[in-house]
Amino acid sequence: MEDLEVICPECGEANYLLAEDLEELTPDDFFECESCGAYLQILSTDPLEVVVIEDGEEGLFVDCPECGLTFEVDGEDEVVCPECGHRFMPDWSDIEEDEEDLA
Structure with a gap:
């Protein structure tokens, strides 16, 4: 399995989820965009869908x-x-x- 590119819906920048972490992801997990600091929640894993739960650009x-x-x-x-x-x-x-x- 390869690393997965996830585009942040807030800033449009790419984030990468490591292949070894993908197997453990579940809906309701979240991660922080490396570019803008927005918190992204995983809605589904197949296909991968994310939503912004907290904007990062306000700081x-x-x-x-x-x-x-x-x-x-x-x-x-x-x-x-x-x-x-x-x-x-x-x-x-x-x-x-x-x-x-x-x-």
Whole structure:
């Protein structure tokens, strides 16, 4: 059995479920989209259907300048990448501009 590509209905990015995990999946299991952080619930396993149970895009997300991982943060001044451990100061100017556009 091969790994299975699952497209996130929230962000459209691909996620991969490992072949060894597929046999144990049942409806009502869930996983987190690696790109946007949305929680996806499995509705059926044959064929595989998923639904968003919690949006991920409402939080604040940053891209690590060292390894490129996108992850959620709480708006703190300095963050640490959970993948590579790189410490950096996010550029919040893009977020502030987006909020001004909405006003």
